[in-house]
Amino acid sequence: MLFGRRPQEGPAASAPRDAEVPRGMRIAGAWSWRFVAIAAAAAVVIWLIMLFSLIVIPVLVAALLTALLGPAVDYLVRHRWPRGLAVALALVALVVVVSGLGWLAVSQIRAEYPALQDRGVTFWQETQAWILSLPFDISEQDVRDFGTNILGTLREDLSSILSSALSVGSSLGHFAAGLLLTVFALIFTLGDGRGIWRWLVHLLPANARPATDGAAKAGWVTLGNFVRVQVLVAFIDAVGIGLGAFILGLFFEGGMPLVIPIAILVFLGSFIPIIGAVVTGAIAVLVALISFGPLPGLIMLGIVLLVQQLESHVLQPLIMGTAVKVHPLAVVLSVAAGSTIGGIAGALFAVPTVAFLNNFVKAIASGSWRRNPNPTVEDVVA
Numbered sequence: 001m002l003f004g005r006r007p008q009e010g011p012a013a014s015a016p017r018d019a020e021v022p023r024g025m026r027i028a029g030a031w032s033w034r035f036v037a038i039a040a041a042a043a044v045v046i047w048l049i050m051l052f053s054l055i056v057i058p059v060l061v062a063a064l065l066t067a068l069l070g071p072a073v074d075y076l077v078r079h080r081w082p083r084g085l086a087v088a089l090a091l092v093a094l095v096v097v098v099s100g101l102g103w104l105a106v107s108q109i110r111a112e113y114p115a116l117q118d119r120g121v122t123f124w125q126e127t128q129a130w131i132l133s134l135p136f137d138i139s140e141q142d143v144r145d146f147g148t149n150i151l152g153t154l155r156e157d158l159s160s161i162l163s164s165a166l167s168v169g170s171s172l173g174h175f176a177a178g179l180l181l182t183v184f185a186l187i188f189t190l191g192d193g194r195g196i197w198r199w200l201v202h203l204l205p206a207n208a209r210p211a212t213d214g215a216a217k218a219g220w221v222t223l224g225n226f227v228r229v230q231v232l233v234a235f236i237d238a239v240g241i242g243l244g245a246f247i248l249g250l251f252f253e254g255g256m257p258l259v260i261p262i263a264i265l266v267f268l269g270s271f272i273p274i275i276g277a278v279v280t281g282a283i284a285v286l287v288a289l290i291s292f293g294p295l296p297g298l299i300m301l302g303i304v305l306l307v308q309q310l311e312s313h314v315l316q317p318l319i320m321g322t323a324v325k326v327h328p329l330a331v332v333l334s335v336a337a338g339s340t341i342g343g344i345a346g347a348l349f350a351v352p353t354v355a356f357l358n359n360f361v362k363a364i365a366s367g368s369w370r371r372n373p374n375p376t377v378e379d380v381v382a
Contacts, residue, residue, distance in 0.1 A: 046341060053345070058178045060349050062185035066193060067224040068231065069094065073190050087190045091183075101268075105261040112257040116290065119257075123290045214369025219360035226355050233315050234270030237277070237307055238263040241284055244303035248288060248296060258287055272348050277308055326355050 049056050069090040076086035189196065201213050242263030249259065262284045269276030281304035289297030331351055338350025363369050 050342065053342075054174060054178060055181065057345055057349075058182040059185050061182050062189055063223070064227055064352060065094070065182075065186050066189040067220070068227045069186075069190060070193070071224065083191060087187060090190065091186070101264050105264040108258060108260045112261075116257050116287070120290045123293075211364055211369050214372070214374075215360045215363035217374060218363040218368065219356040219358075222359040223352055223356050226352050230271060233311060234267045236315060237270045237311055238267035240307035240310070241266045241281070241304055244307065245284060245288070245300065248292075248299055248303070257291055262287065272344060277311075281305075281308065326351070326358055330354060330358075 073083070073086045073090050076089065077083050081089075197213075197216070201209050201216075204212055242259055245259045245262055249257075262280070265283060266277075266280045269280035284304055285297055285301045288300035331354075334350040334354040335347050338346030338348075338353075340346070342349075
């Protein structure tokens, strides 16, 4: 050594070798960069979906409706119906059912609204008199201020809900464009969905096509199961709560108002997991409370909770769990994440997306696409 200096070490000597890095650190690092890459890709996909939501949401709605109506169209085609005529019949049936439910709900609300408004005024007067009778030195001005604050809060909440519901389009023109795009996408997917899918698959590298095609078919079968089971569960919820409201009205003069609109709202709201059930159930309880008083309101609350508990602990595990193979915790978390990211639209599409991806990934990981490239319902739910 010259002047006590140590020989200069090369870069290879100064860099840490793999043997010097703890094995746990190497494993954590390997998983970390993979997780970061997946999270970045997912963030880009979510950003693109939100950017093109005016296109993506109608296409997703068309996909769900195709999964619902596709088996009926295929059944007609197998019985020698022209595919175009089968598609037209399915679309007409869908329009008739949706329009019929909407007309029935609106007509019943218009017929019952004046009486319900009078009952609401009477309920508020009785409630105000009861509050003033309490030994808490509450004045009429305090009650008026409280009512004003409640109404202001309700207006703000309704405005927030409507803003979230209309986040995909702030005008009637956007809604009309989305509806038109949904109809066109539904016509083409029902008419030539397999051809569209074959074209998409052929955009992929040749060695990735068989796995993607087989796994996507398994996911599509699951998606169809989800939509059909969701319709069944929504129908059972609507019948249960509507029948409970009807029976409750038999014990009180004048009957329970808005029974049919409540049942229709429960049916439609059930397609939005968790959120829809809470909102429609609250409407039913509020109508009973205003119409008949606290005790009937509590009874209606018990009916709503009973139906929802039967759905959560009987229908969902036995029917939905068997059909889509998704754990209830995954359903709750996916709805929470979807509503956080995309509002009501995110909550609506969260569960079907998770159900599709769950079976898509399982089919690729297990290699079932090699053994069975065209899975059926029995293969997926087995």
